[in-house]
Structure formats: structure tokens, C-alpha cells
Amino acid sequence: MSSKRVLVLLAPGFEEIEAVSVIDILRRAKVKVQVASITEKEDVTGSHNITLKSDVRLEFIDIYNDDYDLVYLPGGVPGVNNLAASEKVLDLLRKYNEDQVLIGAICAAPWVLEEAGILKGHEATSAPTFEEKIHPEKYAHEVFVRSGNILTSRGAGTSMEMGFSLLEALGLEEDAIRLREDMQYNFLLDKKGK
Structure with a gap:
């Protein structure tokens, strides 16, 4: 089990x-992933009507005493609007950014980092819209961008690369290499390139 959280x-x-x-890629690498609902409900329904059960509600996260190696925000609309409307989310992002915790955001979620005021001085990417x-x-037109502690990617199609890249950012390069091979990601890229 990795000690990364x-x-x-x-x-x-x-x-x-x-x-x-x-979440799947990180957990395959034995990273301790805690999924937090930002609402009062444990179940959270996504933009395509798929419901996930969270591990904890955000109100129970103590941003001053709970240590994480990385905070990750998936995109989706209206999900990002709900993230950006939460002062607890914005405060958490500001505090962890101040502490140089890795912060990952994909698709529309870099806009939440913008709303928290933590993109200044960084290179980033996002969904084109x-x-x-x-x-x-x-602004970079790249699949994945690392700029200091800020990690961004473009959208649903780049999600697997985001997961592997987050493993690398966490110092788990060997897990990223193994999973890229085991999950047939390298095979896909090789076949698409031919």
C-alpha cells in the first residue's frame, strides 16, 4: 500500500x-484515495446521471490538520459551477496551494483553480471551451501540463493520461509504467500511431 494520500x-x-x-488508476497503484462529496449527501450524481458514493463529506475534512499529497478536481458542468460556488472548496484549494500540495484539475475544473486565485504564475490547460x-x-494546448504544484489536463478523453501523470507527479513512476502496460494503454497508443 502506498503511503500517498x-x-x-x-x-x-x-x-x-x-x-x-x-480514482481507478490511483487505487490500482494502491494510493489511498478519499472521495469527498461537497454536499450534505454521501451520494453524488454526475452530469450523465451516474451516481457515486463518496467516502466522506467535505464538511468533515479539516484543511489545517488533514494531510494529502494531492487534491484532484474532475470537470463537468454543472459540477465545476458547484465547486466554484463552495467557499469551503476555494478555501481548501488556497490552503493546500499555499502548502505546495499537488493540485490536479481536468477539463473545466481549471476554472475552479482560477476562481480560487491559484493559477497566477502557472502554465495550464483546460477544455477548449x-x-x-x-x-x-x-495557456498550453497539451494533453497534460505540470507547472509547479498545479497539474491540468483537457477532458474526458485525456482522463487515463491524467491518472498516469498524477502517479508520476506523486513519485510513483514505476506504477505508472506498469499500469500503462497492464491496462493496454501503450497498446492503444501504438496502434493509433500506426
Whole structure:
């Protein structure tokens, strides 16, 4: 079991692929993933009407005493609107950013980082429809971008790469290499490239 701890924030209307793919990849690498609902309910329904059961509600996370190596935000609309409307979410992001905890956001979720004021001075990417809504130091048209402690990716189609890249950012490169092979991701890329 890895000693790494990851907090995944789920809001109603989250993008299911972006949440489940990353959670699955991290858990396959034995990372302790805690899925937190930002609402008063443990069950959170995504933008395509798939419901996930969270491990904990955000109200029970103590941002001053609970240590995580990474905080991850899936995108999805209206999920990102709900994340950005939560002062607890924004406070958590600001505090963990101040502590240089890794913060990952995919698709529309980099906009939540923008709302928290933590994209300044960073390079980032997002879903193309959110490019004009975020104002990093530099916008990158890349699958995955790491800029200091800020990790961003573009959308549902890049979710698996996001999961593997998060493992690498956590220092679990060997797990990322193994899972890319075991999950047939390398095979897919090889076949698509031919």
C-alpha cells in the first residue's frame, strides 16, 4: 500500500469519466484515495446521471490538520459551477496551494483553480471551451501540463493520461509504467500511431 494520500472532490454534475478513471488508476497503484462529496449527501450524481458514493463529506475534512499529497478536481458542468460556488472548496484549494500540495484539475475544473486565485504564475490547460475563462501565465494546448504544484489536463478523453501523470507527479513512476502496460494503454497508443 502506498503511503500517498489523494483527496478527490465531487460536486453534483461532475464528469464521471474524469472522476472514475483517475480514482481507478490511483487505487490500482494502491494510493489511498478519499472521495469527498461537497454536499450534505454521501451520494453524488454526475452530469450523465451516474451516481457515486463518496467516502466522506467535505464538511468533515479539516484543511489545517488533514494531510494529502494531492487534491484532484474532475470537470463537468454543472459540477465545476458547484465547486466554484463552495467557499469551503476555494478555501481548501488556497490552503493546500499555499502548502505546495499537488493540485490536479481536468477539463473545466481549471476554472475552479482560477476562481480560487491559484493559477497566477502557472502554465495550464483546460477544455477548449474554458480557455478564455482561465488566465494562467501561459495557456498550453497539451494533453497534460505540470507547472509547479498545479497539474491540468483537457477532458474526458485525456482522463487515463491524467491518472498516469498524477502517479508520476506523486513519485510513483514505476506504477505508472506498469499500469500503462497492464491496462493496454501503450497498446492503444501504438496502434493509433500506426
